[in-house]
Amino acid sequence: MLVLKCSMKLQMLEKMLRWSFPESLKVYGAVMNINRGNPFRNEVVVDSWPDFKAVITRPQKEVDGCGFFIFVSKRSTACGVKSLACCLEQPALLGQQRRSWHRTWTIPSWxxxxxxxxxxxxxxxxxxxxxxxxxxxxxxxxxxxxxxxxxxxxxxxxxxxxxxxxxxxxxxxxxxxxxxxxxxxxxxxxxxxxxxxxxxxxxxxxxxxxxxxxxxxxxxxxx
CATH class of the missing domain: 3.40.630.30 (Gcn5-related N-acetyltransferase (GNAT))
Structure with a gap:
């Protein structure tokens, strides 16, 4: 899993997520806010770049926040989704230790x-x-x-x-x-x-x- 910190890559990601509406809406909204000052100090994690199949938005390590959103591309296989789910059960793999997460999968919304x-x-x-x-x-x-x-x-x-x-x-x-x-x-x-x-x-x-x-x-x- 990779943490995207490059501003150019984050701007590219914002544009790429538009092609997956409405499933990517919540992650897209989080990325937009990150690109516009990041007032809630969130960060973005992808499984690979630029050919990602999953995008996670979450609070930065030092922030006292909870909850994250996940967008899984339609290109992901059932095996890939299962592998991602296993990663989420091990916070250390996501660079987040000793934190209780509330997991929310992004679903289509109006x-x-x-x-x-x-x-x-x-x-x-x-x-x-x-x-x-x-x-x-x-x-x-x-x-x-x-x-x-x-x-x-x-x-x-x-x-x-x-x-x-x-x-x-x-x-x-x-x-x-x-x-x-x-x-x-x-x-x-x-x-x-x-x-x-x-x-x-x-x-x-x-x-x-x-x-x-x-x-x-x-x-x-x-x-």
Whole structure:
């Protein structure tokens, strides 16, 4: 397994992964963010270069992170996939020791195409407005997240807010009523609307606005 550190190779990989949409979307999103400043300090591992059959994105050794995404090329044989799976059960082979990993295989997910994004004409209360989330909103997001409610989740959400695009509906006091974030894999996540404000079209408005924002930055919108 090889860790890709060369910026030119990483840019080449980004272009090559586009040919394998939608299966490669999450790994592609991670590589895009690595090529654009790498705010979450991830790295890329391939089985070979340039004729790779598997791509793994993961946190760097010194980063306190968990979870990684894997893209397996259609050119991989069943034997090759089995061999890769065996490697993943031995973190030392991936250069990661004494770490508990959450393994997630990339599967096709929905994504917007630029010419299919509809323009929503939602009549909102004039007191409400569309805006980006602020780091001060991280506490609320953590409380409403099923895995949240602890300092680590709040820090994670605050980092997402600071590093990646987000959209929310704010009331006249600047309090979020509905929102969605983007993570380090360029995935639209944490979509949520407060119970008392549901069935008003806010979620659709937020999701569509965020998808358009991602496309304007060159990212595929996925979730």
């Amino acid at each position: 994504h917007f195409l630029p010419n299919t994004l509809s323009v929503l004409s939602l009549r909102m209360d004039p007191k409400l407005k569309l805006a980006c989330l602020d780091i001060s909103h991280a506490s609320l997001l953590s409380k409403t997240w099923s895995r949240g409610g602890n300092p680590r989740s709040q820090k994670y959400l605050a980092n997402l807010i600071c590093c990646f695009p987000s959209v929310c509906v704010l009331d006249d006091n600047g309090y979020p009523l509905s929102w969605s974030l983007t993570d380090q894999f360029s995935t639209m996540i944490h979509g949520y609307t407060l119970p008392e404000h549901r069935r008003k079209g806010y979620s659709r408005l937020v999701a569509t606005t965020l998808a358009k924002k991602l496309h304007s930055c060159g990212f595929p919108a996925q979730g």
